[in-house]
Amino acid sequence: MLLTGKRALITGGGRGIGQGIALSFAQQGCDVAVAARTESEVRAVADVVRDMGRRALALPCDIANPAAIQAMVRETIACFGVIDILINNAGYAQFRPFHELTAEEWQQTLDVNLTGPFHCIQAVLPGMMARRSGRIINISSVAGLKPLPHQSAYCASKHGLNGLTKVLAMELRPYGIGVHAICPGGVDTKLTREAMPERDKSDWMTPEDIAHACLYLATLSPRATTDELVIRRYDSTPIGG
Numbered sequence: 001m002l003l004t005g006k007r008a009l010i011t012g013g014g015r016g017i018g019q020g021i022a023l024s025f026a027q028q029g030c031d032v033a034v035a036a037r038t039e040s041e042v043r044a045v046a047d048v049v050r051d052m053g054r055r056a057l058a059l060p061c062d063i064a065n066p067a068a069i070q071a072m073v074r075e076t077i078a079c080f081g082v083i084d085i086l087i088n089n090a091g092y093a094q095f096r097p098f099h100e101l102t103a104e105e106w107q108q109t110l111d112v113n114l115t116g117p118f119h120c121i122q123a124v125l126p127g128m129m130a131r132r133s134g135r136i137i138n139i140s141s142v143a144g145l146k147p148l149p150h151q152s153a154y155c156a157s158k159h160g161l162n163g164l165t166k167v168l169a170m171e172l173r174p175y176g177i178g179v180h181a182i183c184p185g186g187v188d189t190k191l192t193r194e195a196m197p198e199r200d201k202s203d204w205m206t207p208e209d210i211a212h213a214c215l216y217l218a219t220l221s222p223r224a225t226t227d228e229l230v231i232r233r234y235d236s237t238p239i240g241g
């Protein structure tokens with residue numbers, strides 16, 4: 001097992017990609033704290049993790065609320081002792097033409113996709129810096145690397161997350177903390193079913209495909225790093241292609 005004895009906090013772990021990461025990490029021996037707003041979903045995922053023989057925490061939390069993030073991190077540390085791996089995965093998407101986008105939708109997208117990770121990272125950093133060890137994986141998107149019409153807020157938030165990732169990869173290297181972004185293309189989840197109901201998703205990636213990429217980053221050799229890992233649908237066009 002690749003993550004025996006490790007302890008991870010996964011935001012947005014109640015379904016979709018976050019659930020896939022939680023179960024894949026647990027399979028590799030990791031204890032997992034699962035956070036999202038829907039209590040029934042985080043409880044269900046935590047139950048499966050426990051059934052796999054790992055410790056699990058179900059943490060109802062709104063990532064758009066900085067005080068709730070502080071409480072989430074405090075509770076995880078109180079239960080697990082430390083957080084070795086933070087996965088910033090909670091995400092919000094509302095796709096529409098820019099001229100129809102409301103200020104509230106813009107703000108919610110930035111709050112969940114960019115400011116949420118800011119607060120989560122700041123909350124876990126004191127422990128990681130003291131131990132001079134840790135790994136932070138931000139679930140970004142190909143929308144963080146290229147323009148996509150009708151996705152202005154989402155693209156802006158994910159471009160910001162990629163920028164934050166690369167600066168922190170440099171700033172936190174002296175503390176032994178690795179910071180990475182995964183930029184997935186289309187994955188069949190509730191988010192894409194709701195934001196793009198018209199698209200056929202029969203050949204889209206699954207949460208398990210992204211969990212596999214996440215496991216790769218979480219277990220990288222200390223001599224190597226990957227800043228942005230792009231994982232796209234097999235028949236899609238390469239970024240920049």
Ligand SMILES: NC(=O)c1ccc[n+]([C@@H]2O[C@H](COP(=O)([O-])OP(=O)(O)OC[C@H]3O[C@@H](n4cnc5c(N)ncnc54)[C@H](OP(=O)(O)O)[C@@H]3O)[C@@H](O)[C@H]2O)c1
Pocket residue numbers: 011012013014015016017018035036037038039041061062063064088089090091092093112139140141142183184185186187188189190191192
């Ligand atoms: N699906 C794709 O094609 C795709 C592609 C690239 C990147 N991504 C990224 O992957 C991540 C996961 O998305 P997904 O596709 O797996 O979507 P999903 O199935 O809808 O899952 C999103 C998760 O985030 C949680 N979440 C949303 N808003 C939250 C908030 N304010 N506070 C706490 N948790 C919140 C949701 O739980 P609650 O609603 O219960 O809070 C849920 O657990 C997102 O960052 C997304 O941008 C997805």
